[in-house]
Amino acid sequence: MKKGNNRKFLTSTKVNVLGRAGYICSHPTCVLNLIGPKSDSLGTISISEVSHIEGANKAPNNRFNPNLSDEKCKHISNAIALCRNHAKIIDSDQEYFTVELLKQWKIDHEAKMSYQSQNINDFHNKPLNECNKSELLYKRFNCIQLLINEKDSKKRIAKKNIIKQSILIFISIIAVGYYIEDYLFSFFLFLIFSIFPATAIIWDSYRKSTKFEQRQLNFIQDIDFILKERNII
Secondary structure, three states, rough: OOOOHHHHOOOHHHHHHHHHHOOOOOOOOOOOOOOEEEEOOOOOOEEEEEOOOOOOOOOOOOOOOOOOOHHHOOOOHHEEEEEHHHHHHHHHOOOOHHHHHHHHHHHHHHHHHHHHHHHHHHHHHHOOOOOOHHHHHHHHHHHHHHHHHHHHHHHHHHHHHHHHHHHHHHHHHHHHHHHOOOOHHHHHHHHHHHHHHHHHHHHHHHHOOHHHHHHHHHHHHHHHHHHOOOOOO
């Protein structure tokens, strides 16, 4: 769908529309997530389109309304979040994909996202003694997954720190050995006073539980206590 320069959505409008859609296509039968992680662990990949419900330009099948002002055309009320496939499809048959239909898609989809968000908040805020067996087991599983992720993260950081420390010590060994003209002595000296203590400190910090880990462990203990009370475990 082509858009006039004065009728394009602002970036802030697009972000708002996608957020209200939960970054999921608004087509009633589509469940595609519109954004995901790139393999470089930093960026994201997007297959999202924020389409005009009433077209920005006069073109075939884009529901163009000549009486719609520029401001109303680029307003959030005229925007719908779709995947690229459905963004293309809605501009292929305006007899079927009418303005009224797309507005109803948007209303229904945002209502569904609002309901799901409320249910998620209610579930996480629900007291343990009011949870049923399935909810308790799910919360327990979730805590375990969080602990595993935290351990993996700490392990990666510890390894990186050890490598950095080893490189610095190696450079120091070369420098000192060159200065005193005794590389073997300098190697043992730094081995005793630097490598072993540094490695021990780093791995000790890895083994220690963080406050986050302790909270998860305490939460698991509370869940286990209730499960035992109910003779589930």
